[in-house]
Amino acid sequence: MDAIGTLVSIFARPDLWAGTLRFAAPLTLAALGGVISERSGVVNIAMEGMMLVGAFFSVLVAAATHDIVLATLSSVLCGGLIAAVHGVASIHLRANQIVSGMAINLLALGLTSFLMFRFFATTGTPSDIPALPDVKIPVIYDIPFVGAVIGDQNLVVWLSILAVPLAWWFLFRTRLGLRIRAVGEHPRAADTLGISVYRIRYLCVILSGLLSGLGGAYLSLSVAHSFSDNMTSGAGFIALAAMIFGKWNPIGAFLACLLFGFGQSLGINLQGTGFPDQLVAATPYVLTVVALAGFVGRAVAPAADGVPYEVGE
Amino acid sequence: MTAVAPGPRGRLDGAATPHLEMRGITKAFGSLLANDHVNLEVQDREIHAVVGENGAGKTTLMNILYGLIHPDEGEILIDGQPVRIRGPRDAIAAGIGMVHQHFQLVPVMSVAENVVLGQEPGGIVLDRAAAVRQVRDLSERFGLIVDPTARVETLPVGIQQRVELLKILYRGSRLLVFDEPTAVLTPQETDELFEILRGLVAGGKTVILITHKLNEVMAISERVTVLRQGRNAGVLETARTSPPEIARAMVGREVLLRVERDEAHLGEERLRLEGVTADSDRGLPALAGIDLAVRAGEIVGIAGVSGNGQLELAEVIAGLRPITAGHIYLQGKEVGAQPAAERRANGLAYIPEDRHARGLVLPFEIKDNLILGSQSRPPFAVRGQRNSAAIDQRAEDLIHQFDIRPPNPEAPVSSLSGGNQQKVVVARELAEDPKVMVAAEPTRGLDVGATEFIHQELIRKRDEGLAILLISSELDEIFSLSDTIAVIYQGRIVEVMPSATADRERVGLLMAGGTVESAVPTAAQIAEAAATLGSPGVTGDGPHGEGGA
Ligand SMILES: Nc1ncnc2c1ncn2[C@@H]1O[C@H](COP(=O)(O)OP(=O)(O)O)[C@@H](O)[C@H]1O
Ligand SMILES: [Mg+2]
Numbered sequence: 001m002d003a004i005g006t007l008v009s010i011f012a013r014p015d016l017w018a019g020t021l022r023f024a025a026p027l028t029l030a031a032l033g034g035v036i037s038e039r040s041g042v043v044n045i046a047m048e049g050m051m052l053v054g055a056f057f058s059v060l061v062a063a064a065t066h067d068i069v070l071a072t073l074s075s076v077l078c079g080g081l082i083a084a085v086h087g088v089a090s091i092h093l094r095a096n097q098i099v100s101g102m103a104i105n106l107l108a109l110g111l112t113s114f115l116m117f118r119f120f121a122t123t124g125t126p127s128d129i130p131a132l133p134d135v136k137i138p139v140i141y142d143i144p145f146v147g148a149v150i151g152d153q154n155l156v157v158w159l160s161i162l163a164v165p166l167a168w169w170f171l172f173r174t175r176l177g178l179r180i181r182a183v184g185e186h187p188r189a190a191d192t193l194g195i196s197v198y199r200i201r202y203l204c205v206i207l208s209g210l211l212s213g214l215g216g217a218y219l220s221l222s223v224a225h226s227f228s229d230n231m232t233s234g235a236g237f238i239a240l241a242a243m244i245f246g247k248w249n250p251i252g253a254f255l256a257c258l259l260f261g262f263g264q265s266l267g268i269n270l271q272g273t274g275f276p277d278q279l280v281a282a283t284p285y286v287l288t289v290v291a292l293a294g295f296v297g298r299a300v301a302p303a304a305d306g307v308p309y310e311v312g313e
Numbered sequence: 314m315t316a317v318a319p320g321p322r323g324r325l326d327g328a329a330t331p332h333l334e335m336r337g338i339t340k341a342f343g344s345l346l347a348n349d350h351v352n353l354e355v356q357d358r359e360i361h362a363v364v365g366e367n368g369a370g371k372t373t374l375m376n377i378l379y380g381l382i383h384p385d386e387g388e389i390l391i392d393g394q395p396v397r398i399r400g401p402r403d404a405i406a407a408g409i410g411m412v413h414q415h416f417q418l419v420p421v422m423s424v425a426e427n428v429v430l431g432q433e434p435g436g437i438v439l440d441r442a443a444a445v446r447q448v449r450d451l452s453e454r455f456g457l458i459v460d461p462t463a464r465v466e467t468l469p470v471g472i473q474q475r476v477e478l479l480k481i482l483y484r485g486s487r488l489l490v491f492d493e494p495t496a497v498l499t500p501q502e503t504d505e506l507f508e509i510l511r512g513l514v515a516g517g518k519t520v521i522l523i524t525h526k527l528n529e530v531m532a533i534s535e536r537v538t539v540l541r542q543g544r545n546a547g548v549l550e551t552a553r554t555s556p557p558e559i560a561r562a563m564v565g566r567e568v569l570l571r572v573e574r575d576e577a578h579l580g581e582e583r584l585r586l587e588g589v590t591a592d593s594d595r596g597l598p599a600l601a602g603i604d605l606a607v608r609a610g611e612i613v614g615i616a617g618v619s620g621n622g623q624l625e626l627a628e629v630i631a632g633l634r635p636i637t638a639g640h641i642y643l644q645g646k647e648v649g650a651q652p653a654a655e656r657r658a659n660g661l662a663y664i665p666e667d668r669h670a671r672g673l674v675l676p677f678e679i680k681d682n683l684i685l686g687s688q689s690r691p692p693f694a695v696r697g698q699r700n701s702a703a704i705d706q707r708a709e710d711l712i713h714q715f716d717i718r719p720p721n722p723e724a725p726v727s728s729l730s731g732g733n734q735q736k737v738v739v740a741r742e743l744a745e746d747p748k749v750m751v752a753a754e755p756t757r758g759l760d761v762g763a764t765e766f767i768h769q770e771l772i773r774k775r776d777e778g779l780a781i782l783l784i785s786s787e788l789d790e791i792f793s794l795s796d797t798i799a800v801i802y803q804g805r806i807v808e809v810m811p812s813a814t815a816d817r818e819r820v821g822l823l824m825a826g827g828t829v830e831s832a833v834p835t836a837a838q839i840a841e842a843a844a845t846l847g848s849p850g851v852t853g854d855g856p857h858g859e860g861g862a
Binding site for chain 2: 182186190191193
């Protein structure tokens, strides 16, 4: 058939591009958190778990209070809390950070499944929970195509886009950012200059939890409008891939998230167009693998990434 | 036993309050007493040497002063006032700066970023321009020329040390601690550093210099505190002491500073290089046609400033680096294309320059390190399996013969001191009765006792007929061990001479490629700069140093 023609018509759909931004947003938040955490020297593969926890608790609080602000705050908080657990394990207890991260992911999966069953067993999550608001931009909304892409996007999409330059500025332009990067590259050197390695690392790990938690809230409150078991289905790992693909740089990570978001959006837009369903469903993952395998080049992690630091006794 | 009387208090003025006093400092690591009631007293504007063998507790003492380690007991006084130093931040505030034994620089960051880190100019935002400007000012004022925008990892070690020094000066420290600063420097760089230290002291700073090189103590210090096995072993006035006396205090017994050496009895030629060329790791020509011969019973010393092809020379002979042209003959047989293992089997031994990366498998036990390279040959392997009895026997013999401490064959090599690690390497390399040995920097970083031991071992083997190619950046070592001296410069042997008639001045000149004038600041220039900047007011007691960390 005329596959090329179908593709071209899909590319002309504003839906494809609006979807790209929508899918990229939670990835971006989580990936930025990962960048900050690993820049300080703590390997973080627990974004998946942090997002999942954020996704669940936002729905739980939303169902209980019908207050969207409270719901969002609690998801951010819970993301930060579970990140703090990863922090204690990898910073104070000097555990293997991959193992700790994996444990956090499993813990989050078990915990949310259990609580899901405990609170919403028979009914599923209620449908009357509030959603995160969309931002309708008056003039732009009326521009054809552009309006359909960015004229009515969710608040979190804009927040995630805003967070990118902010994270870059934070890491590469502020005094604290310089210290964070120093701690991630050579903690001992930072320590000898009176910088508290532990404090910086906790700060960064928890920051990553806050961001992932918000990403999770967006997934449940706005994209799915509900919570279901393991609903992040690998988004945290795709964010991890984006972080590496983006070479631990906020801008690079964002571009990678856009690419992966595009893959997901393309998958959705290809549905029902005659392309084999399985292939379509695999699109985002295939894109991830191809991108990582083919185009990363030599990605250089911060020198002390994943290496616990021991202060003198 | 030797009794070294503690020197008089304060050469300059017996009544003056010392700038620094450390009293009764004690620190135990498990059952090991790294510092046992150690006292240290340093007068204002003094260059005070702290010496001791490796493991004597020098670094521990200085880390306590800098707040990196907390002592179990003892107190620290600055200008007579007790101070509590809970961490580096307190030390910096007390005007203490330290150049650590292993540089504490972030390789991927710029010089300016490394210097200002922790006390950056700016508010929330780092004021990069100000950082660069301040560092440039500082470096120009002290004549420590370095580009503030250069990435640290691109700089040679000598310059990296300047960056460390700038870090201290930026913080306005008055008391400067240098932990073995010359270990990584060439003789010229050491001279430059000493010139800088003299200038700093003239400008009002006080310097503590940790070292175990006696000639450095004699050259620059006013007094010297000797540590031995974690305890004070005397305070000596440099002007009234001598290297043998210091060495005796360090080691606790008489030490041979001169190596006893009989006339060489030269045998047949064992190693020969003809027009050997090779590339460096970066693919640049490193050896530009080496011609060299070593005979049985002879030590040929390669003198040169490090980085002139010595590393590559050792590696091409050992078979670890391909040659691009020329011939290498081992006992008359061409081996230029042979792999390393085959050369070893044919009687070649190799003490690598970097014992951690090349000479040892650090996490492995002593006994396994002692058979590396022979592990798959009988008697250590029988039908493809380890023969524990033979391995244990070999370990027991060598540990005894070389006095490796602790004498526990099951201890991981990483737990040994540098001297004992090197003994493991030397013991292993000599164990298989080699015909030719390449010894690259065999005593680098070792203390007096271990150096003496390894020197004697090399001489003994030479007397038994071993052909030894000695590569060393220490001219003293070259002169005291070699029968023949060959000077290497930019990948070429520029001259070969019998050591009996060799002239140090001339060798030094040849090493530098004829004449070299480097841009060293004068002591007067540094003194002036230190005086204008030395006031404690510049110390980081301002708004800096807080900011989130
Ligand atoms: N963090 C530590 N843990 C255990 N032992 C240590 C530690 N630091 C130093 N030591 C031991 O303390 C002794 C003194 O070491 P150090 O102060 O580094 O000696 P030096 O600087 O004089 O060579 C050595 O035996 C060393 O192995
Ligand atoms: Mg030391």
